[in-house]
Amino acid sequence: MESLYLLIPLSAGLVLLIIGVFGWAVNRGQFEDLEMEAERILADEAPPLDGDQALRKGGTEESPTRRSSPERGDC
16 A cells, blocks of 8 residues: 555656657657658659668679789789
8 A cells, every 4th residue: 555655646647758758749840741651651752861772783893802903913
């Protein structure tokens, strides 16, 4: 019975915290454009996150370990 004196205020505080975070997300516009996010996964080509990923997809650039150097005589 004594544990209820602790658990009820803690659960009420947790509910208020969750409602506050949800209200903050709604006011900040987190739920504005849900259709675009649903269609983004269906797009054919996603833009690369960085330049290194774009080079790996193209395959035209040599890897740094396989480059020939004049001092090694690989020309």
